[in-house]
Amino acid sequence: MATVSDQPVRTAQVRYRDLLRPYARHLLLGALLLLMTNLCNLIGPRLINDAITLLDDEQPFWAPYISDSGVTVGVVSAILVVVALLSALVRVSSRGVVFNVGRDVERDLRQNLFTHLSVLSPKYFQNNEVGDLMNRMTTDLNNIRLLAGFALLNMVNSLFVFSGTLPLMIHISGKLTLAALAPFPIMMVVAQGISMELYRRVRKNQENLSVLTAKVQENLTGAQLVRVFDQGDAEIQRFGTVNDAVFGSSLRLATLRALMFPFMGLMALLSTAIALAYGGQLVVAGEMQVGDFVEINARLMQLTWPALALGFIISVYQRGKASLDRINQILTSAPEITDGPHTGELGGQVTVNDFSLRYSSDAERSLNDISISAAAGQLIGFVGKSGSGKSSLLRALSRQRLGESGHISFDGVAAEDWNLKNLHRQIALVPDEGFLFSTTLRENIALGKPNATDAEIDEVVALAGLENDISLFPDGLETMVGERGITLSGGQRQRVCLARAILVRPRILLLDDAMSAVDAETEARILTSLREGFASSNQTRPTVLVVSHRLSAMPEADHIYVLDKGRVVEEGRHADLMVEDGIYTDLWGRAQIQKQLGVEHD
Numbered sequence: 001m002a003t004v005s006d007q008p009v010r011t012a013q014v015r016y017r018d019l020l021r022p023y024a025r026h027l028l029l030g031a032l033l034l035l036m037t038n039l040c041n042l043i044g045p046r047l048i049n050d051a052i053t054l055l056d057d058e059q060p061f062w063a064p065y066i067s068d069s070g071v072t073v074g075v076v077s078a079i080l081v082v083v084a085l086l087s088a089l090v091r092v093s094s095r096g097v098v099f100n101v102g103r104d105v106e107r108d109l110r111q112n113l114f115t116h117l118s119v120l121s122p123k124y125f126q127n128n129e130v131g132d133l134m135n136r137m138t139t140d141l142n143n144i145r146l147l148a149g150f151a152l153l154n155m156v157n158s159l160f161v162f163s164g165t166l167p168l169m170i171h172i173s174g175k176l177t178l179a180a181l182a183p184f185p186i187m188m189v190v191a192q193g194i195s196m197e198l199y200r201r202v203r204k205n206q207e208n209l210s211v212l213t214a215k216v217q218e219n220l221t222g223a224q225l226v227r228v229f230d231q232g233d234a235e236i237q238r239f240g241t242v243n244d245a246v247f248g249s250s251l252r253l254a255t256l257r258a259l260m261f262p263f264m265g266l267m268a269l270l271s272t273a274i275a276l277a278y279g280g281q282l283v284v285a286g287e288m289q290v291g292d293f294v295e296i297n298a299r300l301m302q303l304t305w306p307a308l309a310l311g312f313i314i315s316v317y318q319r320g321k322a323s324l325d326r327i328n329q330i331l332t333s334a335p336e337i338t339d340g341p342h343t344g345e346l347g348g349q350v351t352v353n354d355f356s357l358r359y360s361s362d363a364e365r366s367l368n369d370i371s372i373s374a375a376a377g378q379l380i381g382f383v384g385k386s387g388s389g390k391s392s393l394l395r396a397l398s399r400q401r402l403g404e405s406g407h408i409s410f411d412g413v414a415a416e417d418w419n420l421k422n423l424h425r426q427i428a429l430v431p432d433e434g435f436l437f438s439t440t441l442r443e444n445i446a447l448g449k450p451n452a453t454d455a456e457i458d459e460v461v462a463l464a465g466l467e468n469d470i471s472l473f474p475d476g477l478e479t480m481v482g483e484r485g486i487t488l489s490g491g492q493r494q495r496v497c498l499a500r501a502i503l504v505r506p507r508i509l510l511l512d513d514a515m516s517a518v519d520a521e522t523e524a525r526i527l528t529s530l531r532e533g534f535a536s537s538n539q540t541r542p543t544v545l546v547v548s549h550r551l552s553a554m555p556e557a558d559h560i561y562v563l564d565k566g567r568v569v570e571e572g573r574h575a576d577l578m579v580e581d582g583i584y585t586d587l588w589g590r591a592q593i594q595k596q597l598g599v600e601h602d
Helices: 016-055 073-119 122-127 130-172 174-180 183-221 223-228 232-284 290-331 390-397 420-424 441-445 454-463 467-472 490-503 520-536 574-578 583-597
Strands: 350-358 365-374 379-384 405-410 427-430 508-512 543-547 559-564 567-572
Touching (some): 016 073, 016 130, 073 290, 130 174, 130 183, 130 290, 174 290, 183 232, 232 290, 350 390, 365 390, 365 405, 379 583, 390 427, 390 543, 427 490, 441 490, 454 467, 490 508, 559 574, 559 583, 567 574, 567 583, 574 583
Parallel strands (some): 379 543, 508 543
Antiparallel strands (some): 350 365, 350 405, 559 567
16 A cells, blocks of 8 residues: 555545444443443333332232332332342443544544645645645534444443333324324334435535634634735735634524424324323223323333434534535545655665646646756756746755656656655755744754754754854743744744755755845855765765755855756856856846845845
8 A cells, every 4th residue: 555654545435334343342331330221211101100009009010029028109100119229320331432432433533534634735735725735624524523432322222222112002092002102103104205405405504614623724824914915904804704614604504403303202292192181081980000101101202302402413414424525525635745665774865757747727838848957966056037937846856746748866866756754854945935843943953853963963053054043042042932933033034944954964955935034144154064064074974955945155156057937948057057048147137236226135
């Protein structure tokens, strides 16, 4: 089976029974406890009947087993109390066992879902909103927990109640039982219709909640940008539209539920009314004893809760079913990029032959027949106007994008043949917008090497030019950076991400305009110290592929590729390209003008 980062990739749908199978023993124990509960409940109405019989000076059939002299109403009452206490104890135990299965299912499914999300390719997250995925990880999993716990317990309990109570009622009086249960077929037919409509409304409401969650997440993340562009009122209005949609779907769902429960209650009360009216006539006619009349009504009341609960069980079942469908939409999504069998140490050679890439079937190609090569230890530069395909190429090299044609190879081995975990351990990408976690500077830097020593961290801090910045923080490396590193400047975030990448000592280092927020001199100094620092640590220099809108570091590059509209249009060393009077010369001239004017980037 193909894997991603040593994780098996499974894309089969998860079925309800698949979720419950690991807990078969727990469910069996819960079922036995429920059975004991219902056996106790079956005894109760019979004891009431026997107590009434005692008032007529008749002993119940079981009296000789208790006492040779007979039993009294007091004895029957005491037995009834004991049975009730035992029933309550066993019922609580059964609920604990079965409800915990629901929680176990929720935990397992959340773990499996997170694991699956972690192996999906970046393209999946570009096509699916984070807020929607968060809603599925929370609300949908909660619905599945109720399905696996609450709904299952009540369905099994209802089965036991009906299978145990109905035969006893029929034994007492078949005519009264059939008359009292006459409304039940109507209830079942209506419940089926409500169930189908309930599923549709639950599914729609969950979809609207996902849109709402995504909207909230997006606005909280971009709150500063909204304020800068004075779009607060517009965003509030857009949120109001989404919020109204959720309100409408929730109201329609609540209305259906509100109609369902009274209807179920009405059917149960109608059954009770029939039993009282018709049963009373049978008692007056002498066709039924008073004790039997009371017992059959008591047993009918025992059927009332399962009948009432049926509506709620249907609601929970449909919510769980809809949520499981939404979870399966994730679990059946296969990653585009999976492992190959090859493992080993990278030498650092990179070769790209006639490689093309497009982001969707109806989009123009981002890369067109690109061919490049980099020897181990070289510094390779990529320049070009915005949208020329530079970042797309680095994403493909870091195995985050699949091409539609052509080949990428490392050390002569096709990229798709490499084990991903092995490859990612030796290739580091520093994007232009560095992501930091809401923890300390030290933990962010040591993300790829949690066991790094202080000396190793100090070394990469110096290589990335972070020493002065960290010295100004009261807590130094223990400074909390806030969500996404919001407490740091753009340049500081980029250099923290650079230090993080250097710490793992990659054989191939991809810099995607990773120093756009620092000045040109700092960028050149970092690249120089980076190469010298790696060499001074008795390690072979990494192959560095750098994308930069500024060209300050390009004179030091071993080779430069100029991209335009997804194609390599020029290549060579800085001096060679300067005499061609092409795109590179034009970009260099603009960069020098910007430098003189004090403009740091495009």
